[in-house]
Amino acid sequence: MAMSRATRLARYPKEEKLEVSLFPFLSIFLCVMGVLSFINVLNSFSAPQKIELTAQLEQGYKVAYQIFSLPDGIISVPPVKYLDKLRDAVDGIDKVVITDILQRREGAMFRLERHSGPVMGLATEPDVDDILQAMQDIRTLNEIALKANYLYEEFLLFGIYPNGSQAYQKIRDVMSFTQDAASISIGLEPLDANWTLNLKKKTN
């Protein structure tokens, strides 16, 4: 007597196959992707990135004189870190000159670091005399270091913010008319509006 299908199935149950549900795995996978995306979004809204300019392929003895060009003017950040050592390596009138420059720069840095509001509020219209003085100081220091056979060289680094080209152009125009600037290396880089400056006092 032919066996009905139902009877056959009841008598010979199918082997139970092990089925793995992918639902938990997919849930965890999607959650991880969500977490990573959230972290990415969070990073974009985090506090403004602080930046410090250095030269690509910078050799250890080259020091950057940073100038940030903004719509309202410029912020100059002169290097002071290694001038003490350079002063110790020279004698006589050169020592006096370096002391003079160092005092001027430390005064400028003190005013920058003391500022309590937004850093960008420090921008001032570039003054021709200040620009010429800065170029002269850089050239003088480089010549003193060269004469003393001391490894130290200053160069200019410009950070250009959006709408900051006018101030930058003014400085370059002034520089083109002074011999002091002819021997100074220059670098420049476009900066994003949300990049702020690191004016923290540097220690040796």
Add this chain to the structure above:
Amino acid sequence: MRNLISLDSLTDIVSNSVGILIIFAVINLIHDNNKTFQLEIPLEHSTQLSPVFFIAKDDRILALDTDTIFSNATLQATSGAAASKRLFSLDFHDLLGKIDDENGISFYARDTQSWPKFNQLQKRNSELRNSMSAIDGQKQFAYFFVYDSSEDGNISGSGFEAFREAREFLKGRSVKSGWQPVNSEAPANICDKRFRGGCQYLPSYLGDG
């Protein structure tokens, strides 16, 4: 008895993920505040390479075909259209030109709609990619005039992003590039050393070696 889907595991996973998110958010906020990024900047240097000029404005980049531009400018000059520092059409991608001894030929970019977008660098056989790929790194370098602001109503921003993308593209091909920021008052210009001693276009070192 109906089979019900248990949501216990799903609830467990969601609640744990939320907890992880909160912990990561707190750690992230604490961690980033005092971090300073060092931005490495290449230095300008003299070179025997000759410049190939580009203008970057908003999200567009235009390669300046100097042969075409100079011959069009010459035609305008000989016809008197360029006299007295007047603006005249260069008949090249809606550029206007002006000629004077100090600045040489200046380029005023009004409408950039006909210019290629910088994202075309990623597309094979695009006009922009071909023009940059054609630069011979042994003899030439790319020089960009980059607008530092955007037109009112244009959400693309300044030309900075377009310039950075182009610079990276060229760096991958060992082609040096230099740049200067420009604006509508002080636009891109190609000057002549005979009339202006400080006239120079220099690359920065953005290549291997």
